[in-house]
Amino acid sequence: MNVNAPSDRLINLPFIGKRMPVPGIEHNPDKGHKELRFPGLGFMPNKLRNSFIAMMGEFVGTFLFLFLAFAATQVANTAAAAANVGGQGSGQSTSGGLSQAPNAGTLLYIALAFGFSLAVNAWVFFRITGGLFNPAVTLAMALIGAVNWGRAGLIFIAQILGATSAAAVVSALYPGAMSVSTTLGGNTSIVQGLFIEMFLTAMLVFTILMLAAEKHKGTFIAPVGIGLALFTCELAGVYFTGGSLNPVRSFAPCVVLRIFPGYHWIYWLGPTLGSLLSVGFYRFIKVLEYETANPGQDFNEKEAEAFDFDEETAGTGADVSRPAAQHAQPSAQLLHSAASFNPSPTSDPDSKEFEEQGSQLPKTRTMPADIGRPTSSSAASGPPVPGQIKRPNTITAATNYHKDENAYRNAPMAESGSMPQRAEQGGTYRVSGASTLGDFR
The missing domain is CATH 1.20.1080.10 (Glycerol uptake facilitator protein.)
Incomplete structure (x- = not known):
């Protein structure tokens, strides 16, 4: 199976160069102009x-x-x-x-x-x-x-x-x-x-x-x-x-x-x-409202866990719809635990002490909006930029772990050095054996 994306040419022939601009149609990327694959249908x-x-x-x-x-x-x-x-x-x-x-x-x-x-x-x-x-x-x-x-x-x-x-x-x-x-x-x-x-x-x-x-x-x-x-x-x-x-x-x-x-x-x-x-x-x-008779039949495990069904109050299909994205926002318990997750500057993120302290963070839930199709340029931006993922020693950083979970998963291990030295390398590192924030449990 060919892994290349299909060409935008009408017919792809050998020894033919890049697609030539169509006469009379000026391509202006700044204006978001999109040419038809067959310009004659314009x-x-x-x-x-x-x-x-x-x-x-x-x-x-x-x-x-x-x-x-x-x-x-x-x-x-x-x-x-x-x-x-x-x-x-x-x-x-x-x-x-x-x-x-x-x-x-x-x-x-x-x-x-x-x-x-x-x-x-x-x-x-x-x-x-x-x-x-x-x-x-x-x-x-x-x-x-x-x-x-x-x-x-x-x-x-x-x-x-x-x-x-x-x-x-x-x-x-x-x-x-x-x-x-x-x-x-x-x-x-x-x-x-x-x-x-x-x-x-x-x-x-x-x-x-x-x-x-x-x-x-x-x-x-x-x-x-x-x-x-x-x-x-x-x-x-x-x-x-x-x-x-x-x-x-x-x-x-x-x-x-x-x-x-x-x-x-x-x-x-x-x-x-x-x-x-x-x-x-x-x-x-x-x-x-047939949806209320047997709700949640195609929910995944995370959605079913976040789904709170009360048959007495669920009278419409909207009441039993897929859990909304706002449920994925960090709770007060997560913010409180994140604030307490502040290891000493000399602690090693690969150490047992670091993992034990991180395990106090509550498990986060991933909602459909968090796992949807990529819509931003970050999906095609390649490996994470140094400094993009940092140690969760503040409430803001701990919250961003949930949002940047994919980038965190792909972040390379820091080669050597203590916490301050790794931070000087840009902070782009992850804990050994952990791929998501849930692995700190």
Whole structure:
């Protein structure tokens, strides 16, 4: 794996020098001017450019998701048909429908294909568009306000085009008749199929709302949970309805094959009703302040220690939110103990006496604000400057230990000399074996 940061050039070619300045655009660092990576787009308003990016991301993401899923389904159905030639109901459907014979291996293969394809592509496109790939999901996101309606309409168009392109490519590349269309099977009635699609889609959409729309520490791995949700729903739905849960997933093969069953409408109405059902329940638990029922589930050890929960007084989600940064400020006990931490000038910071006296300082707590992403220039400033970290012999210095804990951890050991001599070296030293203020306990 290359550890270098990607180049800001459009194409990185050998024997090409540094990026040349763009004619007509003057770079002025003092004014904070930032050039676009593709200067030709400078005329386009940001809102329009972002909408174009979202459309392209959804088009490509939907295409890749359904291309892999359709291709794997084609493989499963072709293999099943070849292995069961002459078996009743085991061959490929003349209407292009996928094989819905009671073959657990084939059904599992199809469910895995859709679940894994969604998980991978949702993770890849998560930062570009959110990885929706489904009009039912787009509708839910628009209803809760996570996506504006104008963007949702553009995304819907991109999803239809991406799905249709995926079906067309699979039909052209793979030999034999395409058999990936969703049809009713297992003597399932139209009404039964409608409600199966509704409830399965509701499960998928609610998973997306709770793992991706609701921000928490596990949001970055939400695509894994979303892919598993689709996988389990496919297990329950492929045999009876084809397991659509996505209007464009059912629409695209019908367009390519030019065959629309009379009940095709259930693959639009069912997912739409499922989306509305999941949004209704999501809003219901939000109105009831669901956060207060089981708070602190994704707190780390330090946050859980600082979290003070009183169920009688916690009536809103804000009352059980992640501990605020102000809790990390030194208490009166810390200031009092820091004031008493004043060893003699001749004491050796590596000595047992020094460590015993420092152990009287109370343990400090690290809050989320203290461990967030670096936002200051200190994150890239390199090793600590001599004099930056000093011996905690005053209240101010002891307090700064908490704030400059990372710099203290990286400070080199003083080579030799007593306390005054080490102070003359700039005071940039640390106690042997200690990496944080908590190691003085």
